[in-house]
Every structure is written in structure tokens, then in C-alpha cells.
Amino acid sequence: MxxxxxxxxxxxxxxxxxxxxxxxxxxxxxxxxxxETFALEATLVREILDLxxxxxxxxxxxxxxxxxxxxxxxxxxxxxxxxxxMEATDVTANSRIxxxxxxxxxxxxxxxxxxxxxxxxxxxxAASSEEAPIVGVRWQREHVRRLVRWRDDLVVLPDLHAxxxxxxxxxxxxxxx
Amino acid sequence: xxxDPTATFRVEAGELLDQVEQGLLxxxxxxxxxxxxxxxxxxxxxxxxxxxxxxxxxxxxxxHHCESAFDxxxxxxxxxxxxxxxxxxxxxDHMRALVDGNPSPADGDAILARLADAVEKARGGGAxxxxxxxxxxxxxxxxxxxxxxxxxxxxxxxxxxxxxELRDLGECExxxxxxxxxxxxxxxxxxxxxxxxxxxxxxxxxxxxEDVFIFVMDDMTLEMSPLDAAPAxxxxxxxxxxxxxxxxxxxxxxSPAPAAAPTPAADRPAAxxxxxxxxxxxxxxxxxxxxxxxxxxxxxxxxxxxxxQLAGNRHxxxxxxxxxxxxxxxxxxxxxxxxxxxxxxSTLFGRxxxxxxxxxxxxxxxxxxxxxxxxxxxxxxxxERLFDxxxxxxxxxxxxxxEKPEDRLAAGKPASGLVRLSxxxxxxxxxxxxxxxxxxxxxxxxxxxxxxxxxxxxxxxxSDEDLLGLIFHPGFSTAAQVTNLSGRGVGMDVVKxxxxxxxxxxxxxxxDGQGSTITLRIxxxxxxxxxxxxxxxxxxxxxxxxxVEECLELSLEDDLRSRGRxxxxxxxxxxxxxxxxxxxxxxxxxxxxQKIVVVATGRERVxxxxxxxxxxxxxxxxxxxxxxxxxxxxxxATILGDxxxxxxxxxxxxxxxxxxxxxxxxxxx
Numbered sequence: 001m002x003x004x005x006x007x008x009x010x011x012x013x014x015x016x017x018x019x020x021x022x023x024x025x026x027x028x029x030x031x032x033x034x035x036e037t038f039a040l041e042a043t044l045v046r047e048i049l050d051l052x053x054x055x056x057x058x059x060x061x062x063x064x065x066x067x068x069x070x071x072x073x074x075x076x077x078x079x080x081x082x083x084x085x086m087e088a089t090d091v092t093a094n095s096r097i098x099x100x101x102x103x104x105x106x107x108x109x110x111x112x113x114x115x116x117x118x119x120x121x122x123x124x125x126a127a128s129s130e131e132a133p134i135v136g137v138r139w140q141r142e143h144v145r146r147l148v149r150w151r152d153d154l155v156v157l158p159d160l161h162a163x164x165x166x167x168x169x170x171x172x173x174x175x176x177x
Numbered sequence: 178x179x180x181d182p183t184a185t186f187r188v189e190a191g192e193l194l195d196q197v198e199q200g201l202l203x204x205x206x207x208x209x210x211x212x213x214x215x216x217x218x219x220x221x222x223x224x225x226x227x228x229x230x231x232x233x234x235x236x237x238x239x240x241h242h243c244e245s246a247f248d249x250x251x252x253x254x255x256x257x258x259x260x261x262x263x264x265x266x267x268x269x270d271h272m273r274a275l276v277d278g279n280p281s282p283a284d285g286d287a288i289l290a291r292l293a294d295a296v297e298k299a300r301g302g303g304a305x306x307x308x309x310x311x312x313x314x315x316x317x318x319x320x321x322x323x324x325x326x327x328x329x330x331x332x333x334x335x336x337x338x339x340x341x342e343l344r345d346l347g348e349c350e351x352x353x354x355x356x357x358x359x360x361x362x363x364x365x366x367x368x369x370x371x372x373x374x375x376x377x378x379x380x381x382x383x384x385x386x387e388d389v390f391i392f393v394m395d396d397m398t399l400e401m402s403p404l405d406a407a408p409a410x411x412x413x414x415x416x417x418x419x420x421x422x423x424x425x426x427x428x429x430x431x432s433p434a435p436a437a438a439p440t441p442a443a444d445r446p447a448a449x450x451x452x453x454x455x456x457x458x459x460x461x462x463x464x465x466x467x468x469x470x471x472x473x474x475x476x477x478x479x480x481x482x483x484x485x486q487l488a489g490n491r492h493x494x495x496x497x498x499x500x501x502x503x504x505x506x507x508x509x510x511x512x513x514x515x516x517x518x519x520x521x522x523s524t525l526f527g528r529x530x531x532x533x534x535x536x537x538x539x540x541x542x543x544x545x546x547x548x549x550x551x552x553x554x555x556x557x558x559x560x561e562r563l564f565d566x567x568x569x570x571x572x573x574x575x576x577x578x579x580e581k582p583e584d585r586l587a588a589g590k591p592a593s594g595l596v597r598l599s600x601x602x603x604x605x606x607x608x609x610x611x612x613x614x615x616x617x618x619x620x621x622x623x624x625x626x627x628x629x630x631x632x633x634x635x636x637x638x639x640s641d642e643d644l645l646g647l648i649f650h651p652g653f654s655t656a657a658q659v660t661n662l663s664g665r666g667v668g669m670d671v672v673k674x675x676x677x678x679x680x681x682x683x684x685x686x687x688x689d690g691q692g693s694t695i696t697l698r699i700x701x702x703x704x705x706x707x708x709x710x711x712x713x714x715x716x717x718x719x720x721x722x723x724x725v726e727e728c729l730e731l732s733l734e735d736d737l738r739s740r741g742r743x744x745x746x747x748x749x750x751x752x753x754x755x756x757x758x759x760x761x762x763x764x765x766x767x768x769x770x771q772k773i774v775v776v777a778t779g780r781e782r783v784x785x786x787x788x789x790x791x792x793x794x795x796x797x798x799x800x801x802x803x804x805x806x807x808x809x810x811x812x813x814a815t816i817l818g819d820x821x822x823x824x825x826x827x828x829x830x831x832x833x834x835x836x837x838x839x840x841x842x843x844x845x846x
Contacts, residue, residue, distance in 0.1 A: 052820075055822040056716060057805055058761035058762065058763075059761075059808045059809070060805050060808050064804040067822050069820055069822050072472050072473070072476035072799075074800070074802065074814045074816075075802065107803065109804075110802070164804075168803055168804060
């Protein structure tokens with residue numbers, strides 16, 4: 001962990017490190033995307049919305065190719081499947097958009113995440129968390145901060161900064177990918 | 178944000194420095210105006226005081242030196258000189274750096290050295306033998322009487338603190354005067370009707386005592402006489418004081434400087450008048466709260482349009498009348514909101530006085546700045562984004578346009594060059610013109626340069642407008658000699674692009690030997706525009722109506738014929754066009770009756786092929802998130818009546834995108 005942190009901290013001053021409270025716990029919102037369960041700090045979450053009509057932005061980075069009207073604000077919607085190399089799944093009655101506020105480039109940015117199922121707010125403990133293993137997972141390791149055992153599942157705490165930083169630099173990275 | 182007191186201090190310090198700067202610039206023209214001297218001194222003093230209070234010790238220390246220098250001017254020991262003004266101006270820049278926390282210490286020392294020099298020179302330059310106020314060494318002390326204005330406590334002055342400060346100066350005896358105290362029945366407890374007699378013993382300078390009262394001095398009554406000295410000096414003042422009514426509005430404080438006659442407000446130029454505190458009550462609101470309010474109003478306008486759509490579909494008269502009421506209210510609210518965001522251009526023009534001052538110094542030319550129409554109001558965002566382009570234009574005028582004094586005299590013009598900035602409103606636009614009375618643009622040189630850069634054919638016949646328009650071309654600069662002010666070959670094209678990104682336009686006119694005029698036309702607001710709603714594939718887009726020239730049908734025949742070469746003939750002119758369907762890779766089949774929307778920026782036009790023209794749409798412009806700012810084709814987004822998002826096309830970018838193709842095609846044909 002210290003090594004991974006040093007890299008992250010050097011890059012962005014460490015907004016992507018996990019801040020466990022004094023009891024070593026963390027309040028998170030858990031949700032499913034495809035077959036995986038993810039969790040994000042509950043403090044990041046602004047709102048959970050039913051699916052909204054989305055508008056495609058031609059030329060935008062594929063990860064954030066759509067926008068929605070979130071109470072009069074134009075908010076990009078991201079599909080984390082692309083960051084984790086998952087197949088697209090059909091929209092179900094349980095599909096939701098989780099709106100989070102992420103400090104990107106020094107400004108708080110609203111961002112919608114397409115999810116297949118939102119579970120609940122849960123409390124994770126640092127003791128049951130571990131680093132992503134080097135082998136045995138199919139997705140890019142730098143997109144994961146920690147894995148946490150929760151109930152019978154292994155939950156991914158994604159590194160949103162690592163995932164979204166390339167999309168922020170815009171068309172150039174879109175051309176590369 | 179306001180929780181951080183140092184942030185608040187930074188904002189306030191910035192404003193104080195602006196005021197000081199304006200005062201100094203005025204002082205540069207009227208060196209003997211003691212009102213200005215006092216204003217500058219007070220600004221510096223406040224900055225020092227609050228700087229120290231918020232822990233900006235370096236700032237307080239540095240400002241102290243400038244303040245002391247100005248104090249001597251105020252007391253008539255040293256006359257104000259242009260050098261002194263100029264040094265304090267650069268000191269102001271250093272203070273700004275100190276406030277922002279990125280100073281270079283060498284600067285500070287250099288400025289202080291120059292300051293000491295300037296003061297020394299000013300002293301030697303005569304007038305140094307102005308009467309030095311009575312600060313005789315070894316004075317046994319002072320006898321004071323002071324009375325504060327009735328509303329002093331309401332304005333935050335605490336008489337106890339003043340008395341404490343006096344006590345700090347030396348041994349102090351205080352006696353209260355209750356002669357004007359109203360009867361208890363009429364007494365309002367937060368009014369101040371007391372006066373104080375103070376006997377202060379010790380070797381204390383007059384200015385130390387005056388410093389105690391510096392913030393209330395203008396409105397209060399203060400009498401001072403040295404102990405054991407005949408009070409003849411203050412007799413006259415004492416007379417006014419005793420006969421002064423309680424509000425003491427006109428009672429002048431015992432003026433520290435002999436010539437401190439206040440200048441009548443009418444003498445002052447508009448800029449200073451604006452810098453002074455306006456009489457009305459103002460509320461300071463962070464800009465983002467206004468933006469938030471604007472967002473809410475925008476949402477309301479959108480919700481209202483949905484409501485009126487609904488009401489229109491039903492035959493419910495009550496619903497209709499409610500809907501109409503809400504429509505009217507929403508409209509009024511929107512208009513009020515727009516006014517809230519408007520700022521007079523004086524806030525912008527004021528900042529150029531310093532620029533002109535520096536330019537005059539750097540170029541060795543005498544330059545006068547005249548401003549007109551400063552009360553014209555423009556959206557705050559527009560004002561901010563106009564600053565850089567205007568700096569560039571003004572620099573160009575001063576550097577290239579205005580001649581050296583001797584050349585001007587030879588040409589029969591006054592030695593001092595004139596730059597005129599004016600603003601006025603015309604319909605939904607604001608016209609800003611920058612005029613100089615210099616030599617004008619050298620058309621021959623523009624032509625030669627244009628030919629050398631391959632922008633025009635050698636010897637080609639082009640209109641005057643086109644010829645002058647070449648200066649806005651990227652990489653164009655006529656300055657034979659590159660100076661550090663302008664002439665780096667980047668500039669006017671950037672200016673043009675910035676103005677166009679504000680949905681404005683720029684034009685230039687010039688008369689040989691008489692100067693040139695640059696005119697900017699800027700829309701009043703960026704928040705709401707009229708748009709043309711179109712459909713491309715399954716998505717809807719908004720094209721700013723101001724850019725639309727005409728709409729026509731793309732016949733199947735034209736469509737087929739134009740495969741491979743995207744040009745149509747429009748009244749004998751070839752116009753390139755872009756198939757938005759392909760550009761946006763919609764993956765849909767074209768409609769049978771596609772339309773071409775011809776849009777233009779300046780003289781360049783482009784046809785945009787769309788599937789359907791839906792109609793007019795009042796558009797509340799929303800900005801795109803950081804993720805989509807890199808996408809060139811769109812300048813923003815809007816929310817439609819049904820709650821969906823539609824993107825707003827960036828016409829300038831689309832036109833630019835189509836131009837290179839046109840040029841290659843021209844070359845090929």
C-alpha cells in the first residue's frame with residue numbers, strides 16, 4: 001500500500017487515497033455494474049436517479065460519451081464498464097444513475113455513473129480490505145484502489161481519479177485509445 | 178468560502194489596491210490635489226492595518242514604508258512628484274504579489290530603494306521648506322477635545338478603543354463632556370452624544386494622535402493644542418466645534434496638511450467617482466451564487482415552457498390563465514436576473530488607465546486615455562473575457578498607431594497621443610470602440626505582408642475591408658521591429674477568436690495620418706440566446722440564430738452530385754458544407770429532404786446539412802463539464818421543453834473546420 005500511495009500522492013496530492021475513520025471503517029454505497037459489485041465513499045454520492053434520457057456528445061471520450069439533465073445542470077454520464085473491460089448489459093428496471101461529485105482538476109465536478117443495481121449504504125472495515133492481486137483479475141489494476149470482502153462478495157473500490165483523468169485531457173486521449 | 182478570513186482579506190486588499198491605484202493615477206495628473214493624497218494615504222494605512230491583523234506581516238511592513246512616504250506628502254514635507262507616484266504604483270504591484278503570496282523579495286528591496294530616492298529627490302526639488310507642523314521635540318503634552326458623530330457606534334467605531342489607544346500613547350486624563358446629551362426620554366442608547374476632554378502628557382508627536390483617529394477623522398470634531406501653549410491655533414476650530422450641531426456633518430477635522438482643501442466632487446473624473454463608495458446600500462454576493470440563481474431561473478423558464486405546452490393542449494381555461502401568469506412572472510424574473518449580472522464597463526475601463534500609464538513610460542510617448550459611456554452595462558462574464566483582447570488592442574494602438582511626440586508635432590498634431598475607449602448599447606449589443614489618433618494602418622505594408630505570407634495574390638484587387646481584415650489573420654504582424662509590447666505575430670487573430678467566442682464581431686477602420694478605430698460588437702449577455710433547433714439523425718441540436726443566414730433544401734440531385742466535393746453554389750458563390758450526420762457519425766440514413774442551414778462568421782460562410790429544421794428555441798446556455806470542453810464542435814448545451822439536453826453548435830469552430838477543405842478545393846480546381 002505505501003508504494004501505491006506514493007505514486008498516487010505524487011500525481012494528485014492523494015484525493016484517491018481511502019480515508020478510513022478512527023475505527024478503521026468507511027461508509028460506502030454499494031452497487032452492481034455487470035457481474036461485479038462496486039463501492040464508493042458515501043460522502044461522494046449526491047443522488048440516485050432513475051434512468052434519464054441521455055444525449056450523445058459526438059467526439060467526446062467514449063467513457064463519458066453522454067450527458068443528462070440533472071436538475072437543470074448538464075452532467076456527463078460515465079460507463080464504468082469501459083474502464084473494466086466489461087460487456088454491455090441490457091437496461092433493467094433496477095438500472096439507476098448514481099450522481100457523484102468528484103474533485104477533478106481542482107473543481108468539484110458532477111458525474112453520473114450508470115449502474116445496474118444499487119444496493120445500500122454499508123460500512124466497510126479496513127481489516128477486511130486488501131490490495132488488488134497482480135494476477136487473477138481481468139481488469140486494469142491501476143483502476144482499483146482496494147478490494148473489500150463484504151458479505152460473501154468481493155467489492156471493488158474503484159480509483160475514479162485514475163479512471164477519469166485520461167478522459168479529462170479530452171480529444172487527445174480519445175484519439176490514443 | 179467566506180469561512181476563510183484570509184480569503185476575504187485578499188478580496189478586500191485587492192479592492193483597496195485598486196482604489197489606491199486609481200487615486201495614484203489621478204494624482205499623476207493633479208499633483209497638488211491633497212484630497213487624492215489623503216485618499217491614497219488612507220488606503221495604504223488600511224491595507225497596513227488589516228494586513229497585520231490577518232498575519233500578512235511582510236505586506237504590513239512593506240506597506241508601512243510607502244505609507245510613511247505618503248505621510249510626508251500629506252504633511253507637506255515633500256511634494257508629490259511623478260517619480261514618487263510611479264514608484265508607489267510599482268509598489269502597489271509588489272503588494273499585490275505579497276497578498277497573493279508569491280512575491281520576489283528582490284523586487285521589494287529595489288522598490289524601497291527607488292522610493293527612498295524619489296522622496297529624497299522630491300525634497301531637493303523645492304517646496305521642501307513647507308511649514309513643518311508643530312511637532313516640537315520635548316512638548317510636554319497635548320490637550321485634546323474630541324466628539325464623534327452621533328452615528329459613530331452604528332458604524333462600528335468604539336470610543337473606548339480610541340480612548341485606550343490614546344492611553345497607550347502616554348499618561349492620560351480623560352473627562353467626559355455631557356453638554357449636548359439629550360434628556361433621558363429622547364436618548365437613543367446606540368447614539369453617541371458624549372465628548373471627551375483628554376490631557377495627554379509626554380513627548381508625543383501630533384501625527385501619533387491623529388493616527389488614532391484616522392478612520393473617523395472626516396466626520397468628527399477634534400481640537401488639539403499643545404499643553405502650556407496658547408490655544409490660539411485652535412481657537413477657530415473650537416468655535417465651530419461648540420456651535421456644531423450633533424450630526425457634525427460638515428465639521429472638518431483639524432486638517433493635518435495645510436492645503437487639505439477637499440476637492441469638489443464635480444471636479445473629479447467619472448472613474449474616481451465610481452471608485453468612491455456609492456451612497457446606496459450594496460450587498461456583496463459571491464459570483465457563483467448569482468450563477469446558481471441564474472441556473473434556477475433557467476430551470477424555471479424551462480419548466481414554464483413545459484407547462485404552457487401542456488396548458489395549450491387542454492381546454493382548461495383556469496389552467497391556461499395560471500400558465501400565462503407563470504409565463505409572465507418567469508419572464509420578468511429572468512429579466513431581473515439578467516440585470517443583476519450586469520456590471521458597468523467602468524470596472525473594465527478603469528483597469529486600462531494603469532496600462533496606458535505603463536505604456537507611456539515604456540514607449541516614451543505621451544498618451545492620454547479618454548473614456549466614454551462607462552455606465553453602459555454588460556454581463557459580468559463578458560466583461561472578464563473582454564479584458565485580454567482589449568489589452569492587446571490598446572497595446573497595438575499605443576505601440577504601432579501612435580507616433581513619437583516629435584513626429585506628431587511635425588504632422589501638425591498635439592504632442593500627446595489620444596486613445597479613446599467608448600462603449601454604448603445598440604439593441605441587444607454593446608459596441609466598444611477603441612480609437613487612436615495615430616498614423617493609421619499602413620495599407621501598403623499590410624498588402625506587402627499579405628502577399629509575402631501568401632494570404633493574397635500579388636497585385637490582387639481586394640476591397641479595403643478585406644485588406645484591413647488581413648490583420649486578423651493568424652501569424653500576421655506588420656511591426657517591422659518587434660518590441661516587447663506587441664508585434665510577436667500572435668495577437669489580433671487571438672483577439673478575433675476571443676471576440677467570436679463571445680458571439681461578437683470585430684471590425685477595423687483606418688484613415689492615413691489620422692488614426693484607426695477598432696469596433697467590437699458584443700452581445701449583452703451570454704446566458705440566453707435565440708437558437709434554431711434542428712435534428713440530425715436522432716439527436717437535436719441548437720444553432721445560434723444570430724449566425725444563421727438562410728435555410729434551403731439540399732435536393733437529392735445536389736446531394737448526389739456533391740459526393741466527394743462538399744460545395745454548393747449559392748448566388749454564384751461556392752459555399753462549402755458539412756454533413757453533420759457524417760461529422761457526428763450518427764449511423765442513420767439521411768432524410769429524404771435534407772436541409773442546409775447556411776451559417777456565417779464575419780465573411781466566411783458554411784452550409785450545415787441537417788435532417789430537419791424544427792424551429793426557433795429560446796435557449797438558456799449551460800456550460801459543458803470539464804470532460805467535454807475539449808470537444809470543439811459545441812459551445813454549450815441547453816435543456817429543451819421535454820427536459821432533454823440539446824447541444825449548441827459552435828459555429829465559429831465548424832466554419833473553421835470547413836475552411837481548409839475549401840482552400841484545398843480551390844487549389845485543386
